Amino acid sequence: MQPAISKEHKIRQMKSSRFSLGTTLMYIALTAWSLTTIYPLFWVVNNSFKVSNDVINSSFSLSLKPVLVNYTTAFDRINLGKSYINSLIMSGGTVLLVLLFGGLAAYVLARFTFKAKRPIFSLLYATLLIPAFATVVPVYEILIKTSLVNTYWGLILPHTAGNLTFATLVIAGYMSTIAKELEEAAFIDGCNRWQMFVKIFFPVSRPAFASVSIFVFLWSYNDLFSALIFVNKESVRPIVALLSQISSQYGTDFGLMATAVTLTVIPILIVYLFISKFIEKGLTEGAIKG
Amino acid sequence: MKGDRKYILIFLFPMAALMSIFLYYPFFKSLYLSFYRTKGFFDKKFIGWDNYERLVSDKLLGAATLHTLELMLYVLIFQVGISLILATMVDNISKFQRFFRSVFFFPVVISGTAISLLFVLFYNYNFGLLNGILTGLGLEKVLWLSESTALKAIAVPTVWHYVGFYFVLFLTAMSKIPADYYDAGKIEGINGFKKMTKLTIPLILSDIKVVITLAITGTLKVFEFVWVISRAQNNTDVLGTYIYKKALVDQNFGYGSTIAIYMVVLGVILALLANRLLKSDEITY
Numbered sequence: 001m002q003p004a005i006s007k008e009h010k011i012r013q014m015k016s017s018r019f020s021l022g023t024t025l026m027y028i029a030l031t032a033w034s035l036t037t038i039y040p041l042f043w044v045v046n047n048s049f050k051v052s053n054d055v056i057n058s059s060f061s062l063s064l065k066p067v068l069v070n071y072t073t074a075f076d077r078i079n080l081g082k083s084y085i086n087s088l089i090m091s092g093g094t095v096l097l098v099l100l101f102g103g104l105a106a107y108v109l110a111r112f113t114f115k116a117k118r119p120i121f122s123l124l125y126a127t128l129l130i131p132a133f134a135t136v137v138p139v140y141e142i143l144i145k146t147s148l149v150n151t152y153w154g155l156i157l158p159h160t161a162g163n164l165t166f167a168t169l170v171i172a173g174y175m176s177t178i179a180k181e182l183e184e185a186a187f188i189d190g191c192n193r194w195q196m197f198v199k200i201f202f203p204v205s206r207p208a209f210a211s212v213s214i215f216v217f218l219w220s221y222n223d224l225f226s227a228l229i230f231v232n233k234e235s236v237r238p239i240v241a242l243l244s245q246i247s248s249q250y251g252t253d254f255g256l257m258a259t260a261v262t263l264t265v266i267p268i269l270i271v272y273l274f275i276s277k278f279i280e281k282g283l284t285e286g287a288i289k290g
Numbered sequence: 291m292k293g294d295r296k297y298i299l300i301f302l303f304p305m306a307a308l309m310s311i312f313l314y315y316p317f318f319k320s321l322y323l324s325f326y327r328t329k330g331f332f333d334k335k336f337i338g339w340d341n342y343e344r345l346v347s348d349k350l351l352g353a354a355t356l357h358t359l360e361l362m363l364y365v366l367i368f369q370v371g372i373s374l375i376l377a378t379m380v381d382n383i384s385k386f387q388r389f390f391r392s393v394f395f396f397p398v399v400i401s402g403t404a405i406s407l408l409f410v411l412f413y414n415y416n417f418g419l420l421n422g423i424l425t426g427l428g429l430e431k432v433l434w435l436s437e438s439t440a441l442k443a444i445a446v447p448t449v450w451h452y453v454g455f456y457f458v459l460f461l462t463a464m465s466k467i468p469a470d471y472y473d474a475g476k477i478e479g480i481n482g483f484k485k486m487t488k489l490t491i492p493l494i495l496s497d498i499k500v501v502i503t504l505a506i507t508g509t510l511k512v513f514e515f516v517w518v519i520s521r522a523q524n525n526t527d528v529l530g531t532y533i534y535k536k537a538l539v540d541q542n543f544g545y546g547s548t549i550a551i552y553m554v555v556l557g558v559i560l561a562l563l564a565n566r567l568l569k570s571d572e573i574t575y
Contacts, residue, residue, distance in 0.1 A: 022482055026379040027386075033376060034393040036450065041396065043419060044408055056417035060426075101308065104301040112298055120302070127309060129558060130317050131511055133533050134550040137323065137543045138316035141331050161312035164305050193297040222401030224514045225530070229538055240403045247407050247518055254417065257407055264404045272399045276392050 041265065048259040055254040070259035078246060079234070080263060087238040090152050090231070091220040094159040095213045101160070102167030103209065107197050109168065110175035111183065127165045132225060140229060150233040158226060163216045174208035175201055214275060221268070239264050323547040330541065341548040351549065353525070354532040355556070357441055361528060362509040362560075364445040370505055373453045374498070377460035378486045391461070395454040402451060406518035409447045413519070440524040444515050451515075452508065456501045463497035464490060499568050506560050510553060529553055 047055045049066035074080045109117060139158050143149040148157070178201065186196050202209070227241040237245075246260045324341055326334040345351060380390050397405065412419040413434040421431040434443050467490070475481075475489050491498070513530035516522050522531040533553065537546025 023383060026383055030376065030379055030383070030386075030390050033372075034390060037393055037396045037454070040408055040412070040419075044411065047411075059417055059419060059422055101304040105305040108298050108301045112294055114294070114298055123309075127313050129554065130313055131507075131550075131553065131557065133511075133530065134320050134547075134554050135313060135316035137537055137546055137550075138319035139312055140538075141319075142311065142316070144331070157308065158312050161308040164309060168305065193294070193301075197301075218399055222403070224401070224403045224517070225534070228534075240401050243401075243403045243407060244514075244518060247410060248521075251410075254411065254414075257411060261404050261407045261411075265400050268399050268401075269396065272395070273392065276395065 041269075044258050045262050045266070047255065048262040050255055050258075052253055052255040055258065070255045071263075073256055074259050074263060078242065078250075080239070080242065080260070082235075083237055083239045083242040084263075086152070086231075086236055087221055087240075090155045090159070090236075090238055091217050093152065093156045094163065094220045095217050097156065097160040098163050098167045098216050099209055099213055102164050102212070103171055103202060103205075104197065105164070106168045106171035106175055107201050110172040111178075111201070124165050124168060132162065132223075136226070136229060143230060150231055150236055152231075152236060154230045154236075155220075155226060155238070158230065159220045159223070163219060167212045167216060170212050171205060171208045174205045178204055210275070218268070320547040320550050323544050324551050326544045328542065328544040331543070334544065337544075341545050344545065345548055345552055350527065351532060351552075354527045354529050357526060358510065358512070358528045358530075360441060361445055361448060361512060362506060364442075365449055365505050365509050366502065368445075369449045369453055370456060370498070370501055372449070373456035373501075374460055374491075376453070376457050377464060378490060380457075380461055381464045381490075391458065394457050397451050398454045400451075402447075402514035403518055405447050405451055406515050409443075409515075409519055413443055435520055435524060437524045440520045440526045444519050444526055447519070448509075448512060448515050452505075456505070459497060459501055460494065463494040467493050495568065499565060502564050502568070503561050506564055507557050510557050510560075529556075 046063055047059055048070055049063040051067055051069060109120065143154050148154040182200055183196065186200050191199065222240060224240045224244060227238050231237060232241055243260055243264055247257065250256050325336060325338060327337045328334040376394065380387055415421060415431060415433055420434060424431055471489060475485055480488055511530060512528055516526050516528050516531045520526040533546055533549045536542050536549060
């Protein structure tokens, strides 16, 4: 016994002394990468408080006397506020529809037994192979024929359809792990399937719903391609399309560009910092298992 | 349960309807349109395989495909590589794990458009961040978006954007590896770099496969970075921007659909190929 213990002890000691150098190097490398993710954001926020001339001449210096001229321009001249609202309505609407329809479908696929289940799963997986490029023209045609193009629904409906597979798979993965006893207890209490969904499966699967809503919101909020095609009129234009517009129209007003980037990014970052816990949880429990 | 049939139908109906209208029908419609010459939405003429013949001889499409593949190469090497290395490091440290997790994920939540604008500001010849650093060091300014470097310049934000996403996926996979494996490795004297190549990577190979598949299909969809940073000029056209120009700027729906079908086929082939290649790796371990 004795030698074995001392040997193990020796290994541990050796390891800890070796690791101190290795660990230091790792911390240095990790800090370096985190600088690449933090500094650019700081740079752009910092420059958003300068007039264009100062951005050109001294983009690195700290803006000690911040000016708000870019912000007033952003809201007055290019109506950024309106685009914020458009983005919120369309991406928020997409999230709500995806959660409702995806949740219901996931509930059926995870907790019911019926013959068509396997083919339905195959059909779901097949949609993952269809990129937006392969559907955009006919969808555009449908939207024109139903005069939904350049309305909020013109983006909400395609986005909902496009994100349903992801949502259904993640939520179904989570729901299939819920104990059967809960369901039986609810059945004895006289719940029907709808009540069971609302009162049990929805609340219990909250982490899955939360992570799905974050990702669907991000993907919808950030999707330039669909936005440029389906909703590129000023009254319904979401923030990404406006950003693209600003870069081509005001490409030389660097202060204004920095402000536009700041205004798009900061709300999302703040929300992210509050809910980052859910993202990791959702990814752990859903996406990978898919 | 009694009456389940009714609920199955009701609960699945909204999803089935939306997917049929906005995914399946348009996909088959694209397939159908790829055999037509179109003018606008309503004037079309059946032309058989003509669009596909044009596809084969389209030099611009060939260039766009090559650019996409070049971008894909950078993504596979650097994006997957960096995220794997970062995840291994974070998995091996004890402090600040949460901090690094949060900070590395920052770029993922930012839209590609905003990141592109950010890099437009970096690459700008006269005042950009990079040339600012160069003049600070007393060096010559560089034209970052010239014909020979523009695609590489675009690859940088493309890679940087999603490193955090794959990092989290890898870290999650690594946290599932039972500690016994590492303990056994420790006794064998496997540490540091060897531990990563001999233990961690083989154990999470299935997750690496998922990430590689996601990276391949993701790169085929690249659009914003090219569209905003170089306006798809200077030899940077990728498949995403090319199809946008053909189908929506030129309103050539027939040929645009043909390109779309080509992209789906290309994506499926590349994904299958990647999975096949990795499978043979798995046996050797």
